[in-house]
Amino acid sequence: MATEYAKILPVPDPDSRAFWDACKQHQLKAQRCSKCGRFRWPPNSVCPGCFSWDFEWVQLSGRGVVESFVVPHDVRAPGFKDEAPYVVAHIVMDGTDGNVRITSNVIGCNWEDVRVGMPVEVTFEDATEDITLHKFKPA
Amino acid sequence: MPEQPIKDKTAIAGIGWTAFSRDSGRTVIDLTCEATLKAADDAGISPHDIDGMVTYFHERDTITPRELTHALQIPEINYSLFNNMGGGWSSAAVLTASLLVHGGICKNVLVFRSANGRSARIARGTERRATGNAQYLLPYGILHAAATFGYRATAHMAKYGTTTIDMAHLAVTQRKHATLNKKAQMRTPITVEDHQNSRWIVYPYRLLDCCLQTDGAVALIVTSAERARDMRHPPVYIMSGVGGEAATRGSWETNAANAAPHLYGGAGITPKDVDVAEIYDPFTLQAMIHMEDYGFVPKGEVGGWVREGKNGLDGETPINTHGGLLSEAYFQGLNHVIEAVQQLRPEGVVDDLCEGPHTYDRTKCRQVRDPKIALTCGEDGGSSLLLRN
Numbered sequence: 001m002a003t004e005y006a007k008i009l010p011v012p013d014p015d016s017r018a019f020w021d022a023c024k025q026h027q028l029k030a031q032r033c034s035k036c037g038r039f040r041w042p043p044n045s046v047c048p049g050c051f052s053w054d055f056e057w058v059q060l061s062g063r064g065v066v067e068s069f070v071v072p073h074d075v076r077a078p079g080f081k082d083e084a085p086y087v088v089a090h091i092v093m094d095g096t097d098g099n100v101r102i103t104s105n106v107i108g109c110n111w112e113d114v115r116v117g118m119p120v121e122v123t124f125e126d127a128t129e130d131i132t133l134h135k136f137k138p139a
Numbered sequence: 140m141p142e143q144p145i146k147d148k149t150a151i152a153g154i155g156w157t158a159f160s161r162d163s164g165r166t167v168i169d170l171t172c173e174a175t176l177k178a179a180d181d182a183g184i185s186p187h188d189i190d191g192m193v194t195y196f197h198e199r200d201t202i203t204p205r206e207l208t209h210a211l212q213i214p215e216i217n218y219s220l221f222n223n224m225g226g227g228w229s230s231a232a233v234l235t236a237s238l239l240v241h242g243g244i245c246k247n248v249l250v251f252r253s254a255n256g257r258s259a260r261i262a263r264g265t266e267r268r269a270t271g272n273a274q275y276l277l278p279y280g281i282l283h284a285a286a287t288f289g290y291r292a293t294a295h296m297a298k299y300g301t302t303t304i305d306m307a308h309l310a311v312t313q314r315k316h317a318t319l320n321k322k323a324q325m326r327t328p329i330t331v332e333d334h335q336n337s338r339w340i341v342y343p344y345r346l347l348d349c350c351l352q353t354d355g356a357v358a359l360i361v362t363s364a365e366r367a368r369d370m371r372h373p374p375v376y377i378m379s380g381v382g383g384e385a386a387t388r389g390s391w392e393t394n395a396a397n398a399a400p401h402l403y404g405g406a407g408i409t410p411k412d413v414d415v416a417e418i419y420d421p422f423t424l425q426a427m428i429h430m431e432d433y434g435f436v437p438k439g440e441v442g443g444w445v446r447e448g449k450n451g452l453d454g455e456t457p458i459n460t461h462g463g464l465l466s467e468a469y470f471q472g473l474n475h476v477i478e479a480v481q482q483l484r485p486e487g488v489v490d491d492l493c494e495g496p497h498t499y500d501r502t503k504c505r506q507v508r509d510p511k512i513a514l515t516c517g518e519d520g521g522s523s524l525l526l527r528n
Contacts, residue, residue: 008267010274042275068297068390070289071342072280080280085339088279090290090390105279111342116297133278 005127006079015043018057023132026124028062030093030100031055039096060100062122063139064093067101071111087111091120091136108137140404143379149237150367150374151526152247153182153360154477159324159468162258163354168202168210171253174356175207182360183371184247186211189360191218191245193232197225197471200254207251217245226419227521229472231382234524236361246362252473253356260352285341285349285422288519292343292424294390298439303343305442306423307334310347310465312451313420317462319505321490324351325466348423350464357470357477375480375526378512379405382522393425395432395520402514403434406525410434413525414510415482416456417475419518420463430458432520453499457507460488472517476524479513482506483528 012020022029032039035052046053069089075081086105093100106114107123120136127133155177157163157170179186190213192204204219218239222228229252236248269277281287295301311331317323329347337346367374381398388396403409410433418433420426427441435456436444444450450458461467461478468474481488487497487506497506516523 007280008269008277010278011268011270012274013270016274042272068290068294070286070293071339072283072286073339073341075280075282077280077282080282083280085342086280088281088286103276103279103281116294127278135279 008077009127009131015045019043020131022057022059023124023134026132028060028122028134029057030060030096032058039099041100041102060093061095064091064102064120064136066090066106066114066116066118066120067092068116069106069114085111087114089114089120089136102134105135106137107135140401142407143405145237145241145380146378146406147376147527148364149240149361150364150376151233151359151476151480152362152367152370152372152374153178153180153184154480155179155181155359156322156357156474156477157355159322159353159355160257161324161352161354163255167200167253167255168206170354170356171202171207171251171358172210174251174253174358175211175249178249178358178360181371182247182362184360187213188247189213189249190215191236191239191248192216193220193222193235193248193250194252195222195224195228195232195471196254197223199223200256200259202253218248224521226421226471226518227384228382229419229475229517229522230380230515230524231517231522232473233359233361233377233476234380234382234522237377237380240361240363246366248361249358250361250473251356251358252470255354256469257352257354283341285344288422288425289341289344291390291393291428292422295424295428296343298391299442301424301427301442303335303345304331305446306348306427307331308446308448309423309427309450310334312445312448313459313463314466316452316460316505317466319491319501319503320461320467321492323462323467324353325462343424344422350421351466351469353468353470355468355470357473359473359477359480373485373528375483375528378408378525378527380522380524381405384519384521391428393428393432393520395429395516395523398520398523399433402523402525408512408525413456413512413514415460415479415507416458416514417460417463417479418458418514419472419475419516420459420465421518423465426459426463429516429520433514433516433523452501452505452507460505460507472515475515479515479526482510483513483526485528
């Protein structure tokens, strides 16, 4: 299986390792500051609101709203080429005060049916043995 | 915002460019030398009088200042900068040169942008690794600048009702400007129908919403206002500049909204005082959002404004008089500064179809009528300048 995945895979780092590990468990998590309670995205060690280094990983509901999107049609990269046109959206996650805005694919519908303001929910795609990608489908 | 201490203290004294093409068949150092020699000659100085260099790029596709210094055997370089901030930084490159001159570090700073941006790019391919912030983008297929920036357009359409027909009108107007520009890569007129019939690249952008790819080089010389007054052309003064980016209030807004108060305040003017604007235009609606955020048209109304041609050569604020990145060439916005300088000089642009004095006959002439102040900007309003004659 692992060798058949043709698309670019994320390279986890010390900031993002816990996030990708949660994805492997089919859980969508984000960091919340232990001091001021502010969510943040993408993963980073320090709170951009109060600059505290203390945080916890919190499992999100997985539901969110499409803030905006694009639909690549002309794509040459391996793997993506066969899937085009595909939707890439900015999704603002519920319960995060607008501070977790994730870029991901919206799958399970025609691209023409995607709208700004559309509710979506997370779904997981096991790309390889090591990497599971969070994606979204209409809620 | 207070006036900037640099106001009118420095000037652009020389400009130069090579032919713009899809396949130069030349090395990047060769192209850079040509544009540099032309800019120095235009200023009336020797290339050996250059003592500072600033250039920028996104995916490393150009030469370093050190290579150019060696190639031209320039005896003294007091500051050089090789910056990878891409098209957002175009006006900041010129601002940096201004600061170096105003600060007394350098006398004559060369700013250049050069690349085989079409031919070498095709040869290089697109292989990338999803590290750092890219780990959250590349695996989802954000592989093209139209995908990186297109979400601003989709959000603007949803919030304000802007349409792809509005976008078509921008493409048509800028192409019209390019037909009056001998160095422009795209000089065949297009129609709204041509735009609507062109294929999707990344929704909401079609082929005719997207900028070009170009081989070539552009260069300019920044010096002190005092020295500039003794050079070959009357100076084009740098009034104010801003170069940096922060968060915006929403996807439908660019950093230009953050920059505008500092830029206009820095020069002591308002958007109404701007006679011509050369606005970063990688994609049609991205350019249009810049126009709103710099205050040329009220927020949300740019679609109708462009449909009515108010960005045309005789419009309310003529914009991208050279054809822009969409129809002239792709030099990450430094070609926009070159055009602003040409528009502001007493003799006006030298490469339209006029023979002799400018006629303002729009089948031949792209010179704006008597402009005094010009604005230029980089991608997403990441940097901007006000210039005057």
